[in-house]
Amino acid sequence: MTALRWRFVWQVARKELLSTVRDRRALLSGILLPLLLIPVFTVGFPALLGRAFSGQGQERQRVGVLGAFPESLRERLTAGRTDSAGRHEQGVVLVPVTDPQAAVRNGTADAVLVFPPNLPARAGEPNATVKLYAKVGNLKAESGVISKLNAALDDYNTRLVSEGLSERGIPVSFLTPLRVQTLDASRPQEAASGQLAFLVPMFLLQFILAGGMATAIDSTAGEKERGTLEVLLVSPIRRPEVVVGKLLATCSTALLSAACGLLGLLLSGPVSRLLVQDSGGVASGLGGRLSVTPASVLVLIVMALSAALLLSALLIAVSIFARSYKEAQTYVTPISLLIVFPAIGLQFADFIGHGAGLYTLPVVNAMVVILDVVKGKLTLPFAALAVAVNLLVTALLLLLAIRSFGREGVIFRN
Template sequence: MRDIYRIFWKELVQVFRDRKLVFSTLILPVLLMPIFMFGPSLVLQRLLQGAQERKQEVAVLNLPEEALRALEQAGLSPKAHPDPEGAVREGKYPVGVRYEQGVYRVYGRLAGGLTEGQVAVSKVQGALQALKEAKVAEALAQRGIPHQVLTPFQVEVVDTSTEREKAGGLLGFLLPFFLVVFVLTGGQVVAVDATAGEKEKGTLEALLVAPVPLLHLAMGKTLATVAMALLSGTSGLLGLALGSTMAATFGGGLLTESGQILELGGRLALDGTGFLALFLSAFLLALFMGAVMVSLGLFARSFKEAQSYMAPLQLLVLLPLIFLQFRGFFELQTWHHLVPLFNVALLMDALLKGSASPLQAGLTWGSTLVYAGLALLVAVRVFSREEVVFRN
């Protein structure tokens, strides 16, 4: 155990000597995550509010007087134009309207994300819809029919999610997603430097001839990678929790492709047992990924080559997490908690929602521990092969 501790401590000391690296890995995520989560939605809300208050010009053709008045009441400025569609396409007007044979055609450049043109199109649609409803109500009144006949009943949608689910919100998906990202980012700092980095510096050979078993050497480097990965993951989650709290407090969220703000849960409603289970899941995940990164780093010929291996590794491990957002479309099976990485994401999501069962936790932890053990054996095997260690 003393050998493992010495290797473990040596690798961490080398990392913490680089203050810039420590800042970018442990401190910067805490500062950037609130900006990432809260900043875009805040800016978007200000832009939308400004676009709603501005009086946009509308290219119109053949519109009746009542429609022109409706557009003016909606905060728009109608401008006669012989070709509203072409004027909008050329960017001269944000929106255009043509009235022909009882049909209002609204023109807008709707591709390319949320723009002021889309806001103007929505204002035109709202104005014309209000005009339509007013004309229908007037026609019904002339015939002595109450306008309530158009709405014989109402439909209300009630969210039956539990308080834990409402509190968690999107954190059930974001937490494991960002946790894996930060675990990989922080772990690869140690893994690459402790393997390919020592190859380039010429210190790996001296370390291998020391009276230290290969198992202890691999475990020391892997545990140092795990420690840095957990520290990086913790800092990222602190930033995520801080950003979620700010988003929930100030009404922020994530911007969707349709331009809507998707609200985030503002807190982690976990008790002591839940936090312990969450930490154990993160530890086993870091242990598994740490052993994998040490193996890849040792296999690389140089520091740069080792870094090139980490980029596709991140894409590979994030792929199962992408399917986590579709978990509501299929029925979870027992074997799902045996799938590497996906099982940890499922368990974290269940822990946040308060629906995790002992069977799910046991299968996830047990299988992840087995995967970590196999990855550690691979790392030891790689250390024992001279053609791999000295392939520089």
């Protein structure tokens, strides 16, 4: 292929960038959304869930009761308790019911306790079963009333056993000769990233795709619809130079969105230190304290560049076949599924494992590398393999786009 004349390539790229800049809505969405959404989902969402879960402890749920039970258990249920962190958990409000299932289903009670007639009052008496009716699987119920009732019944059991052992002169520690202390051995970044870390690579690649989509469609199907593409192709600029120029413009807008996404990722660390307390609660378990080292930022930039080139080439290669801007949108929208489906799978990355083969899958490898960076377990050879694969696929897609631009049946489809 004849050497590219970069002066013409930059002219084409400049023209497409100017066209994109004039569309302020696309520009603002490519800048503001990445800056706002990543901190919101990595910091705000865990903080919101943490407050929602902790709020269940301060709410006095209505619990239906059926059958007789000791006054000491009633006091424990209604008084609440103080947890190991010194936070007081409110008790529940007890109300009589006749139909446990109906009471829970119609909202009369958040849960119902059904006590058997032979409820033991001392350790050593025949065992009995207390039935707990609640909406099992309901996140609010599980973190609220079900947790409270289980804790109260466990405390009641423990008190009966303690009293029985004391009567026999046996210390309570007799029942627990061995204690287990679980210590977190994960990397600091991996522990801080939490369970929502898989959202970070999904958002970064979605921003890359969204940032380049408007430019790619407008510079291909949009120009075809306006009738300006033919004028460009009959100019002294060669077809490969036109394609490479459009690729550079598309990649530039995609990288702008990626850069804003990376900035949002970096901002999530300081923001989380202001909003999310290190209480070991739900918020810290879900994530919200993401941080990366300068070396990791460099890897993220290189990985984002390779992903932006690949997605930009794919967008141009696909969009050129459309007759209009609207038709091109229908063609490129399914490309987002290439990001969403692997992102769902990244939730189970610990089960899948990280073999070299995973880094040879275009687009997927970028998400895996970004997740590795977020969790602090980056392997440079695998990252280099992912970049090389993305650049190779970019070259193939670029050749396909150049070939399509040289076919009159494609250019003049409208």
